[in-house]
Amino acid sequence: MLRHALEAQGHHVVEAKDQPEAVQRLKDSPCAVVLSDLRLPDGDGFGVLNAAKDVDPELPVIVMTAFGGIQDAVRAMQAGAMDFLAKPVDPAHLLLLVERALAQRRLIGEYMLLKEELAARRGAPTIIGEAASMKQLSLAVQRAATTHATVLIEGESGTGKELFARAVHALSERADAPFVAINCAAIPEGLLEAELFGYERGAFTGATQRKPGKFELANRGTLFLDEIGELPMPLQGKILRALEERTFDRLGGTSSIKVDVRIVAATNRHLKQAVAARQFREDLYFRLSVFPITVPPLRERREDIPILARHFIEKDCRAQGRKLLALSPTAMEALREYRWPGNVRELQNCLERAVILSEGDTIYPKHLNLVAEDFTRAANPLAHLDLSGSLATVTQRAVMEVERQAIREALAESNGDLARAADRLQIGYKVLTSKMKALGM
Numbered sequence: 001m002l003r004h005a006l007e008a009q010g011h012h013v014v015e016a017k018d019q020p021e022a023v024q025r026l027k028d029s030p031c032a033v034v035l036s037d038l039r040l041p042d043g044d045g046f047g048v049l050n051a052a053k054d055v056d057p058e059l060p061v062i063v064m065t066a067f068g069g070i071q072d073a074v075r076a077m078q079a080g081a082m083d084f085l086a087k088p089v090d091p092a093h094l095l096l097l098v099e100r101a102l103a104q105r106r107l108i109g110e111y112m113l114l115k116e117e118l119a120a121r122r123g124a125p126t127i128i129g130e131a132a133s134m135k136q137l138s139l140a141v142q143r144a145a146t147t148h149a150t151v152l153i154e155g156e157s158g159t160g161k162e163l164f165a166r167a168v169h170a171l172s173e174r175a176d177a178p179f180v181a182i183n184c185a186a187i188p189e190g191l192l193e194a195e196l197f198g199y200e201r202g203a204f205t206g207a208t209q210r211k212p213g214k215f216e217l218a219n220r221g222t223l224f225l226d227e228i229g230e231l232p233m234p235l236q237g238k239i240l241r242a243l244e245e246r247t248f249d250r251l252g253g254t255s256s257i258k259v260d261v262r263i264v265a266a267t268n269r270h271l272k273q274a275v276a277a278r279q280f281r282e283d284l285y286f287r288l289s290v291f292p293i294t295v296p297p298l299r300e301r302r303e304d305i306p307i308l309a310r311h312f313i314e315k316d317c318r319a320q321g322r323k324l325l326a327l328s329p330t331a332m333e334a335l336r337e338y339r340w341p342g343n344v345r346e347l348q349n350c351l352e353r354a355v356i357l358s359e360g361d362t363i364y365p366k367h368l369n370l371v372a373e374d375f376t377r378a379a380n381p382l383a384h385l386d387l388s389g390s391l392a393t394v395t396q397r398a399v400m401e402v403e404r405q406a407i408r409e410a411l412a413e414s415n416g417d418l419a420r421a422a423d424r425l426q427i428g429y430k431v432l433t434s435k436m437k438a439l440g441m
């Protein structure tokens, strides 16, 4: 009856007959709400409640109690149940509670995201990285933050330049003043000057009102000039003056305006080369690079890939209201081996897609959609195999390697449970243990 009522409203229902089965179902398929009777043939509703909270502390659980079982209901609520239903269950009441639980869960997810976003805007952003180069970088950022010096951040696309720019601001004494960003590559050349310096009413056709520029808006704070390498030559001169004299003119203005801004600039071009190619003013380059910071590409700090990956998966799972997904060992390996031309941003996008694509509780290589040619190893999966000796020897070596990998994967997926691993591999338990012995596992 409950299933029927829920399905009629478009919900997808997974059933379990007792506590052990419920625990298994919870592990197998992510769900948004748990509905459990307190009395079960095997185990009880409290066990289901605990298992649900283990999977996801935010998972709403509604318990059903017999008429008059109010003490049990209170106890369940104390143990973390969201609400209770007295039997016989009224379908309308049931649907109401389920809808409310779903709404609450969505809100929690959104709340966590907003909280993070706010923290990222206000406080120092979360920068993940344990590679030696990243630790050095974070020291450099802290040192830069205590000065008023102009900071130039160089790095490939998606390495986290903006993140570091925000960190410089958040760690500086200007943290309470605005951080204003402008992307010099995204704004048409004709509008860029007006955006940067503002304009007076009547400065040009369409300027019906005075408008402050980014330099003014960032007063006492930080102005982030993103993609500064794309700045057109004529504007380079005007920026240089603004940097040197801390004054500028609004378009159509008659007197100069004085501002107090710290400049952080970023570029994914080698600005020095642009200078050599006469596309960038040398004097501006020297002005900007008082405190240069270079963010290394992701492929040069592969040890950070696993922690970054887990961080993004956690974030996406929470955003989508799903329980935390695991990464299979082969998927992790694929992530570590890939070249990541788009760096951290590409990794982030790749995992976001993987979280959407994966139906179960694990992300496998097929969900990652990485281009095979780009694997350093998968381009030739045999590259690491020793191909010396007779054909029989080589074949045997290859078979052993494949078996070892498959067993490792199956074991990881069943949390080291040998019986379940044997099931997954469709071999007997004894065959598995003797194979492992033979393979020296």
Ligand SMILES: Nc1ncnc2c1ncn2[C@@H]1O[C@H](COP(=O)(O)OP(=O)(O)OP(=O)(O)O)[C@@H](O)[C@H]1O
Residues within 6 Å of the ligand: 126, 127, 128, 129, 155, 156, 157, 158, 159, 160, 161, 162, 163, 164, 268, 344, 345, 348
């Ligand atoms: N070390 C890191 N820890 C956590 N998140 C990171 C890290 N590095 C980058 N990111 C995330 O990756 C994404 C890209 O970073 P960001 O926008 O700062 O890169 P960028 O260098 O400015 O890229 P582009 O040159 O394309 O503008 C952002 O969502 C950022 O939050």
Ligand SMILES: [Mg+2]
Residues within 6 Å of the ligand: 161, 162, 226
């Ligand atoms: Mg950027």
